[in-house]
Amino acid sequence: MRAVLQRVKEASVTVDGQVVGAIGPGLLVLLGVGKGDTEADVDFMVDKVPGLRIFEDEAGKMNRSLVDGSKHLLAVSQFTLYADTRKGRRPSFVDAMPPDEAKRLYALFCERCRASGLTVAEGVFAADMKVALVNDGPVTIVLDSRAG
DSSP, X not given: OEEEEEEEEEEEEEETTEEXXXXXXXXXXXXXXXXXXXXXXXXXXXXXXXTOOOEEOXXXXXXXXXXXXXXXXXXXXXXXXXXBOSSXXXXXXXXXXXXXXXXHHHHHHHXXXXXXXXXXXXXXXXXXXXXXXXXXXXXXXXXXXXTO
């Protein structure tokens, strides 16, 4: 499972001209599910994402986590995180998990983040989404559950 985390001042997802998910300060999480991912990969992400200390404390140091602050997360499914661009000019997505199982693990990630006390807004799985954000910092972190 791969995730791109962006610390944001605000972020939103629009589908067919309607805002379907929005947050103020917090984290935008672009989440990709790969072939072979399991609930253990979800557990890794849910353990890591809320507690990652990438928010500034009173001294301006990245010392606070999402749990310590706003607790707002916007999750957007993003199979293109599994793009293989080693050959040619057209990316291959053969390493992305098929949609039915990917949707289940994406939903489980969102559900478990909520259970951990976060307020979770979501995009629409497999929809054509427009994502808007104001990156804070900018701070952008890439996580891969298989890389540890």
